[in-house]
Amino acid sequence: MSTSDSQAASGECELEQELLKEFGYQLGSASSGIIARDVTRRRLCRPVGLPPDPDRLVGRRETLAQMDALLTPDTVDRTVVLYGPGGVGKSALAGHFAATARGRFDEVVWLDASSGFDIQCGLAALGATLRPASDGAFGDPELATWTATHLAERSRRLLILDDVADPRDVRALIDAAGGPTLVTTRDQAGWHGPAHSIAVDVPSRAEAEDLLVRRGGRQAQHGAAELCERLGFLPLAIEIAAAHLRQTSCTARDYVALIEAVRPGSRGWPSGLTPHEIAIARACDVSLQRQSANGLPGVVLEILAYFASEVIPTALFLDGPHNPDGPKLDRLASPPRLAQAIAVLEAHGLVRVRRYADGQTMIGIHRMVQDAERILAEADPRRSNGVGRTFAIVALDQGLPKDARDRNNWPTYRALLPHISELAANTHHDEEPLAFVSLFSRTGHFLMDQGQHAAAIPYLERAAAGCLTELGSKHPNTLISTSALASAYLDSGDRVLAIRMLGSIVEDSIDVLGVHHSATIAAMHSLATGYADTADYPNAIRMLELTVEASSQGHGADHPDTLVIRMMLARTHQDSGNPQSAVAVLEHVLEDSITTLGREDRHTIDAARAIAEAYVGAGEPTKAAKLCEEFFRVCALMFGMDDPETLSFGTGLGKSYRALGIADWHVALLEKTREICEEVFGEADPYTLQVTDELAQVRSVSASQPQSESAETGTVEYLDPESDVLSLERIVVGLQEEFGPDHQRTLLARLELARVHRHAGHVSAAVSAGEQILGICDSSLGPNSEITLSAVNGLAAALLVADDLARATDLYSRAVSDSLRLFGNADPRTYKAVHNIADRYRRTGELANAIEMLDHVRTVRIRALGPDHHDVLISTEALAAAYLADGQADRAVPLFRQSYADRVRLLGSGNPHTLVAAVDLLHALVESGNPGDARQLGTRVLTVCDRVLQPDHPALRRLRADLSRVRSAGE
16 A cells, blocks of 8 residues: 555544544445545535533433434434433433444434524535535535435434424424434424434432542542532533532532532522523532633633534634724734633533644534523623623624625635524623624625525614614614615515615715715615515606616716616616616616626626517517627626526527527527537537537427418417426526525526426426425525515416316415515505416306406506506406306407407417417307307418417317317308
8 A cells, every 4th residue: 555545544544533523423434435535635524513422421321222222224214302401411312322323323413403504504514524526615505405315315324413492493304314313402392203202301319420420530529419419410510510620629529618609699690590500600600710700711701602502613713803892802812822711611611622624623612501601791790891792793793704795705604604693692782782783784784695684684673773872863874774774674575664764764865975875876776676666666767767867976877886777777667568768778788888897797798688688578589689699609708608697698599589480499599509609619619519419409300390480470389398498407507506596596597497397398397396496485585575476476376287276276375465465455466466366266167256356456457557568468368268157258258359459459460379369269259159250260360370389289279179160050
């Protein structure tokens, strides 16, 4: 064996020992392929929990025997729950079982499960070790998902979830992973299914004395029984006391006198503490008295009390944070002194320290020790200056990278989020309010950018409250902070409150900061967004025009921020039914963006995509195709053919070709793609060869299929949903890799993919995808997100196609309720939801309800949108169909006639939608006993349908059937 091979093998052995010691995680054999050899050359992942050392356990033989019987490698879907008060040794028991189980299980995985976020972080950290291709991003959702799937695929695997606070946090993981699972928790309630609960209480008197003597040495023998009784036989308190005995010449009897001197009533401790909490606080107080409460170990422990209990990086203590509004903490201590203070705390059993191969040191501290330390610090007048809390605030604030939108900084934000959350939970809004502003504001903005609006709002509220209390309502910082909070309310769906707040903020910002200040412009932009979200298009356009003017003068007409606002103005014009104005605005935006930023800039690419879509909507597909070809080439050169940006222009080009009436649009798209690949990459490039091969296959298929084209309008019905599915799948994969599976851009792409699956006839795939998307939206975005509402409607539509009417009805009802709450009863989106459930009533024969609702929706839409709007045409046709199904042909026929005439006028007689309307009218004429008009219309329409629609199109089949009935009746 070479020297390098020997070193690698030695590294593997050390890594296995380290993982087993620190995580309770055992590597599989070399043949299992769980961790490749090059893991030893990669940075060791962050700790997945900090399980106690196996030799800490004393006694518990009966409980271990129960666990041995219930948890075997062949166990299927069995969960054992160890429950009991904090500090009784549940984690020690689980850690001992993990260490002894390695001879029976191939893998033992330990995760800190104190919150849903901690679980995700632990899964991602474990995945970084198991998956060599990953970047080890702490808390990365995609990596966490991959790890959960990996666990489900491994047999003979034990999963241990430590310190579960809420069974709902782990239920999905347990169900997905299957196999034997061991849980530790303080609460027995909430566990369902095949879960076996085992109560864990304090050990017996003999076991407690044995633990004290083993840990404390000979001096623990004198008075052990009395000391254990004074500490309530609580293992955690006994461990701390034993450590103190080891570090001093103190006997157990002496220690009893020390803790008896610590009386809660005389120390100002809060009332209502449990005996266990008092025992831990007494033990901690004795340990800290020896070090001097104001000494460095005491300060470090006070700081740690405000962090999450596990995975606290010591690097936060060494970076020299400085808080201009509080004590001058330029540096807590030199690295040697800090290491010495941490070593003292470790020796006294107050913290656990793990040192890793990359040189980093992580600290773990029991939650009950944290609680006790906060009690001691707040009650002790010598320590009431809040140094620990202040240092924790500033250290976390300076530990966060400046740019939260830089994806390279996301792992750091995710790693610190549990600590920021713990700090927020254990401090009041009136404590050092200004010190919180920066930390909570940046945290809130990061969560907003991640689409976690509900999670962001409490942080932004704390930041705004701090500014308001200390600076007043008109201070610039207060205006900026409250504007961010109002924007969060807006994004979370509380539009009424957001618009009211933003209206006041805009007025105050103009007075205090001036109309050209960036904060004023941002508030105006948010207010315009609120108007647009509530379909108040006149006010939205007015505010956007003012915002464009202010940004143009303050930043410049071609500044990226101004271009974004101008693009929103164009979208609002388009949403209000004025595509020509949208095109006019976007053409100027694109021209300025190209001139100032260049074609390769992201803002320019976004503008090009927006105007291409607007061109199609405005009936100018030739311009859309030309623009898509140009930027298809630009993005291919910059990002490659598989990038979502490139694929989006390929999709847009295909839509343009379809709108142009190119029958073999897919062939044309592939020909253009091959041309661009040859130009950008060369003829021998794999991209070019792949497209050439696909083009040959499509040509061979197209040659055997009839194509249909409308001579009158140049539009076609022949779409290729299978091709759309493949294209969208590639886009979704790219977005998942760049942003993660639960980012808003990814979710929108997945929604579109589910819709295309539905139109392609992949009903089960559409339902499955819809269920997954809605689950993610409900958990990450909440019920007030428009994306969640889209997911509800999308899944309902898929279930309707799948004939699952009960679930579809429930979801459509939820959509109506959510729309009313989010948009009010006058918003077009609300009436779209009402229309959907009314149409469901029509399909299931509940015609009276359907007619009443559809008639109301149509009336409101005509008044709000005008008679030519697409939604009005849809309502007219749905109402007519309901009348016809109810036997009221005399009411149905006039509505079908009107819809057909409107579509001919707006879309042309050869448009597929017009032809479907003609078929609906013909069917109504047949049902109403008017064969003459039906025959005349059918003869005229059939010729066009044969050219435009595919032979198996449902409308064409229905047309032929109705004409056959008319001819049979005439004969």
